[in-house]
Amino acid sequence: MALDLQPIWDCFRVLNETTGIKLTIFYDTFDRARFFNGFLTSVRLMAVCLVASVVIGVVGAWIQGSRLRVLRLVTQGYIQFFRNTPPLVQLYFFYFALGSYLKITSGNGIATPIVSNFTWAAICLSFYAGAFNVEIFRAGIEAVPRETLEAAESLGYSRLKAYAYVILPLAFRISLPALNNNLVNLIKTTTIAYAIAVPEMLYVANQIWSDESNVPEMMNVLLIVYVSLVGLLVWVMGRWERALTIPGYSPV
Amino acid sequence: MIANRSDFAVLKPFRLGARGPFRFTIWHGVALLAALAIAVGIGEAQAQAAAGKPGIVETILKWTPLLAQGFALNIAMSFMAMAIGTAVGVPLGLAQISLLPPVRTGSWFVTQFFRNSPWLVLLFYCMLLLPFELRIGNTIIPLPGWLKSTIGLSLPVMANVSELVRGAVRSIPFGQWEAAESVAMSRRQTLTMVILPQCIKRMTPPWMNLYAILTVATPLTSVVGVSEAMTLTGDILSSEARTELLVPMYLYLLLWFFIYCYPIARATLALEKRFAVK
Amino acid sequence: MPWTPDQPLVSIKDVHKAFGNVEVLKGITMDVMKREVVCIIGPSGSGKSTLLRCVNALVPIERGSILVEGQEVNDPKLDKLALRRKVGMVFQQYNLFPHKTALENVMMAPIHVLKRDRKEVEAQARALIAKVRLTGKEASYPGELSGGQQQRIAIARSLAMNPDVMLFDEVTAALDPETVKGVLVTIRELAEDGMTCMIVTHEMGFAREVANRIYFTDGGVLVEHAPPKEFFANPKDARTRQFLNQII
Numbered sequence: 142m143a144l145d146l147q148p149i150w151d152c153f154r155v156l157n158e159t160t161g162i163k164l165t166i167f168y169d170t171f172d173r174a175r176f177f178n179g180f181l182t183s184v185r186l187m188a189v190c191l192v193a194s195v196v197i198g199v200v201g202a203w204i205q206g207s208r209l210r211v212l213r214l215v216t217q218g219y220i221q222f223f224r225n226t227p228p229l230v231q232l233y234f235f236y237f238a239l240g241s242y243l244k245i246t247s248g249n250g251i252a253t254p255i256v257s258n259f260t261w262a263a264i265c266l267s268f269y270a271g272a273f274n275v276e277i278f279r280a281g282i283e284a285v286p287r288e289t290l291e292a293a294e295s296l297g298y299s300r301l302k303a304y305a306y307v308i309l310p311l312a313f314r315i316s317l318p319a320l321n322n323n324l325v326n327l328i329k330t331t332t333i334a335y336a337i338a339v340p341e342m343l344y345v346a347n348q349i350w351s352d353e354s355n356v357p358e359m360m361n362v363l364l365i366v367y368v369s370l371v372g373l374l375v376w377v378m379g380r381w382e383r384a385l386t387i388p389g390y391s392p393v
Numbered sequence: 394m395i396a397n398r399s400d401f402a403v404l405k406p407f408r409l410g411a412r413g414p415f416r417f418t419i420w421h422g423v424a425l426l427a428a429l430a431i432a433v434g435i436g437e438a439q440a441q442a443a444a445g446k447p448g449i450v451e452t453i454l455k456w457t458p459l460l461a462q463g464f465a466l467n468i469a470m471s472f473m474a475m476a477i478g479t480a481v482g483v484p485l486g487l488a489q490i491s492l493l494p495p496v497r498t499g500s501w502f503v504t505q506f507f508r509n510s511p512w513l514v515l516l517f518y519c520m521l522l523l524p525f526e527l528r529i530g531n532t533i534i535p536l537p538g539w540l541k542s543t544i545g546l547s548l549p550v551m552a553n554v555s556e557l558v559r560g561a562v563r564s565i566p567f568g569q570w571e572a573a574e575s576v577a578m579s580r581r582q583t584l585t586m587v588i589l590p591q592c593i594k595r596m597t598p599p600w601m602n603l604y605a606i607l608t609v610a611t612p613l614t615s616v617v618g619v620s621e622a623m624t625l626t627g628d629i630l631s632s633e634a635r636t637e638l639l640v641p642m643y644l645y646l647l648l649w650f651f652i653y654c655y656p657i658a659r660a661t662l663a664l665e666k667r668f669a670v671k
Numbered sequence: 672m673p674w675t676p677d678q679p680l681v682s683i684k685d686v687h688k689a690f691g692n693v694e695v696l697k698g699i700t701m702d703v704m705k706r707e708v709v710c711i712i713g714p715s716g717s718g719k720s721t722l723l724r725c726v727n728a729l730v731p732i733e734r735g736s737i738l739v740e741g742q743e744v745n746d747p748k749l750d751k752l753a754l755r756r757k758v759g760m761v762f763q764q765y766n767l768f769p770h771k772t773a774l775e776n777v778m779m780a781p782i783h784v785l786k787r788d789r790k791e792v793e794a795q796a797r798a799l800i801a802k803v804r805l806t807g808k809e810a811s812y813p814g815e816l817s818g819g820q821q822q823r824i825a826i827a828r829s830l831a832m833n834p835d836v837m838l839f840d841e842v843t844a845a846l847d848p849e850t851v852k853g854v855l856v857t858i859r860e861l862a863e864d865g866m867t868c869m870i871v872t873h874e875m876g877f878a879r880e881v882a883n884r885i886y887f888t889d890g891g892v893l894v895e896h897a898p899p900k901e902f903f904a905n906p907k908d909a910r911t912r913q914f915l916n917q918i919i
Contacts, residue, residue: 225605225654226647227612230623234647238639284407292766292825295727296780297755297832305766306783314770315407329511336616343514360518364510371509387769388812 163355166362172349179345180366182205185264185332186341187370191324193267197321198274205279216275223272229333231269236337262334270327277323282308283314314385321378326372342366429441429648432641449641456629464621464649466539467611470621473543474611475604478550485551486558492580500555507552510561512545513613519545539621542614553603561592598665605657609650622646672742673757680705680727680836680867686735687720688779695721696889698735703836708868710874710882710899714914718891719871720763723838727760752784759829759839763822763845767813770787773800774809775826777831785832792831799827803857819850821856836867843874855881875918887911 153167166176244252293303337345350359488500527534573583615623679702688696722729737744803823813828843851886896
């Protein structure tokens with residue numbers, strides 16, 4: 142069942158012929174496919190990083206509550222490192238420096254990296270955003286007064302159940318605004334994967350405008366698509382936030 | 394004591410990172426030295442294997458002056474972008490609370506647009522689409538690459554400052570506006586004499602935080618061809634062409650940024666606690 | 672040996688508790704019989720709240736023993752759930768769960784902890800909310816209720832577990848005077864219905880009305896105890912007299 146979008150594409154061809162605005166990503170099949178794949182890669186990278194960074198944040202926040210001082214210090218060190226250094230330099234460090242050690246020499250003598258550049262980008266960005274998430278989740282948990290835990294325990298909840306039913310739901314609602322902010326920043330930061338040649342939207346657009354010499358058009362398209370993507374996430378997060386607000390409680 | 398508390402807040406305030414006073418503990422120095430020592434150690438071990446080449450530490454020190462120059466450009470760009478962004482962002486933020494609907498909507502739209510754009514895309518946009526020189530009347534102002542990048546960086550800063558200002562103004566209790574109105578102050582007087590002075594305190598920690606984020610974003614300009622610390626590191630590594638130099642060199646660059654940004658982060662925390670609104 | 676109602680419901684013997692270097696309870700002994708209402712009064716820092724928390728196993732004790740219906744609270748192998756089904760506690764800061772409605776607050780523990788049937792629990796919860804005179808507020812969130820209303824929902828929440836003894840830790844201290852009355856009336860009705868209560872309070876008038884016995888603690892020791900009439904008319908110890916002079 143193929144939708145016949147050819148009329149739409151033809152409009153853009155006409156646009157080019159009349160005004161000179163060259164939007165080949167619409168009327169040229171090759172460019173269209175290229176750009177679409179770039180778009181998909183971007184979305185894939187964003188999705189992976191979103192999920193992974195939240196998981197890292199939860200695990201890190203849990204470790205930070207541990208009684209072992211060593212664990213707490215190690216986590217704190219991780220957070221401070223990723224927060225106070227440029228994500229681009231981190232990415233280069235992972236991909237070029239660490240990546241240079243992780244090579245297998247295949248049969249014909251050529252050293253191929255074990256970890257692809259997409260994976261390195263995903264790892265680096267997830268840990269980068271994860272560092273912020275650990276702090277956010279930790280602050281959320283600490284904003285729940287100890288007395289609430291006491292109240293839950295005196296109702297018969299075990300430690301584990303009290304956390305599952307009372308503390309964590311509360312902590313999550315409290316951290317949600319800051320978490321959303323961080324996740325939106327994460328999505329914007331995924332563009333740095335360009336620097337290690339991950340074929341996401343920015344990289345593919347670069348290839349296209351080098352071929353077709355339509356820099357202004359591509360830049361504008363890029364801006365609009367990214368702003369729309371991010372705007373979509375912001376809207377979804379906003380609705381989620383509103384659905385989860387605690388009535389009658391206004392955070393400072 | 395458990396029972397002798399007089400605060401009956403349902404939930405405590407949400408404070409990011411505020412955990413005890415800061416002390417330069419031994420672990421800070423140990424951690425830094427450990428990281429560098431490990432890297433240098435790895436490098437040295439390999440350097441000894443490839444005979445006839447100078448040691449890692451020597452090489453790093455040899456290139457430090459050049460790196461310092463590059464880093465100085467990063468800092469310069471961060472200062473400029475922050476200054477421009479703040480200068481434009483504050484009026485934009487005030488426009489968001491304007492009483493005229495078109496001004497309000499327009500400035501809201503501009504703010505949201507630049508807040509939602511990836512920084513790298515904005516950099517590309519400015520680098521590629523801004524002219525390489527501006528002609529105003531008879532004067533020609535050249536726009537070198539680093540200046541265009543700085544303008545590109547100042548756009549998201551402007552949007553974030555605008556949001557900061559709007560948030561700070563909204564957080565001032567409504568009683569302040571009422572009190573000012575009851576002594577017949579105009580809206581402009583209320584803003585300049587009552588509201589904004591109180592906002593400055595609230596805005597300073599997040600503003601400093603924004604500066605730290607900006608500084609840490611300046612290496613992005615290397616992607617669009619500006620010769621700052623990151624580009625120079627890449628150049629150094631390709632000129633030396635020694636794989637054992639990769640890890641130490643990048644760690645060294647990370648260390649530079651860390652040493653610059655970590656004190657700013659701690660100072661921000663300290664200010665935040667001092668200005669904490671109960 | 673199994674517990675019978677002629678033995679004390681709560682039996683506290685020579686309990687010692689220290690927080691770090693500060694000894695908060697220095698050997699408290701008291702017995703509370705079934706259906707008895709006991710008020711514990713004393714200056715701040717005398718260990719009253721800590722004592723209640725020891726009875727509920729929220730705070731472990733160093734020395735001594737606390738028996739609730741014959742079950743030793745200090746036992747490391749204690750089934751805490753079984754204990755908390757018998758002992759209900761209401762706190763000074765109500766500590767309702769702000770992300771759930773009043774009805775859900777009351778229903779939560781019986782459903783999650785006791786695993787009772789939802790419909791049955793809901794019916795009981797509505798009845799309890801009616802008992803504390805808050806019908807119509809079931810769907811409100813704690814943030815939308817006044818302090819006194821929140822405290823009464825907190826009482827209903829503890830009652831939902833069908834406890835044998837209720838502990839009240841200065842429950843009116845955080846309320847303004849008009850709402851204090853509403854809460855005190857609720858507690859009095861509970862007491863009149865036959866609930867065993869241990870109440871830590873500053874409200875002397877209330878204590879005089881409702882208590883079967885008043886205990887006075889100071890500096891972690893039990894100074895004296897007596898039925899209210901006797902206690903307020905003829906305080907035996909000098910410290911008691913000094914305290915009462917300041918309050919009344």
